[in-house]
Amino acid sequence: MKIQNDTYKTFGRRKGKKLSNLQIENLRKYIDNFSIFKKKIDGTFKLQKINPRELFDNLDDIRLEIGFGMGDFLFEKASLYPKVGFVGCEIFENGVSSLLSKILKYKIKNIRIHFGNCIDLVQNLEFETLNNIYLLYPDPWPKTKHKKRRLFNHTNATHLCSLLKKKGTLILATDVEDYAEQVSKIMKKMKNFNKLNSNFLISKSKNIIEFNTKYEQKAYNCGRKTNYLIFEKNYV
Numbered sequence: 001m002k003i004q005n006d007t008y009k010t011f012g013r014r015k016g017k018k019l020s021n022l023q024i025e026n027l028r029k030y031i032d033n034f035s036i037f038k039k040k041i042d043g044t045f046k047l048q049k050i051n052p053r054e055l056f057d058n059l060d061d062i063r064l065e066i067g068f069g070m071g072d073f074l075f076e077k078a079s080l081y082p083k084v085g086f087v088g089c090e091i092f093e094n095g096v097s098s099l100l101s102k103i104l105k106y107k108i109k110n111i112r113i114h115f116g117n118c119i120d121l122v123q124n125l126e127f128e129t130l131n132n133i134y135l136l137y138p139d140p141w142p143k144t145k146h147k148k149r150r151l152f153n154h155t156n157a158t159h160l161c162s163l164l165k166k167k168g169t170l171i172l173a174t175d176v177e178d179y180a181e182q183v184s185k186i187m188k189k190m191k192n193f194n195k196l197n198s199n200f201l202i203s204k205s206k207n208i209i210e211f212n213t214k215y216e217q218k219a220y221n222c223g224r225k226t227n228y229l230i231f232e233k234n235y236v
Ligand SMILES: C[S@@+](CC[C@H](N)C(=O)[O-])C[C@H]1O[C@@H](n2cnc3c(N)ncnc32)[C@H](O)[C@@H]1O
Pocket: 008, 009, 010, 011, 012, 013, 066, 067, 068, 069, 070, 089, 090, 091, 092, 095, 116, 117, 118, 119, 135, 136, 137, 138, 139, 140, 151, 213, 214, 215, 216
């Protein structure tokens, strides 16, 4: 299924604070070692269909995080579960650089990165190959006029759901009430998915689910409630 062009730009800035010389050098030298797609001479990706198992010497349990920000969640989980393959995508250079530094420092072997638009990645992953998909605080602009740029719209959701294996889960955290409603509405139409959780709970103090990401921390610090939505695929 082709994802429409009007859903292609779902992100804000691609660069933040100036990178240090070491960060620039790390990106230049090492990002290709962890990249999912090779780059062409003109800097664009050589996109091709890919079974994520092949990225990890045939590990069975493969999990995808879309928009990993500074990479805190991926790094923590990949360190904890070396037998799980973690695929992450992010378009924000400082976030990719931050995760890459940790991968190099701690010699992490089970993370692969798409440093680009996640739409390019999800369109090229084979169906029914993922155990979990995480979308943690995907909402950079809670303003009404930006709603149409939300990543989790009907078209993208249908595609993401097709990537999950049977019993695979889609896990989404958002502190924007209206975004959570949009997700619930879309997922209600997916007849092969069960809602396992949907709760507004204040992270840390009461909630058993938490992801320790920068945006989760921000939500917590500002006293905003997060809705943790979890959906499980019943059949393919
Ligand atoms: C609000 S931030 C949340 C970051 C992180 N998940 C967290 O909880 O701290 C959303 C992130 O999604 C990324 N993003 C949004 N649309 C994207 C896309 N189409 N492809 C790749 N990354 C995207 C943004 O660059 C941004 O870093």
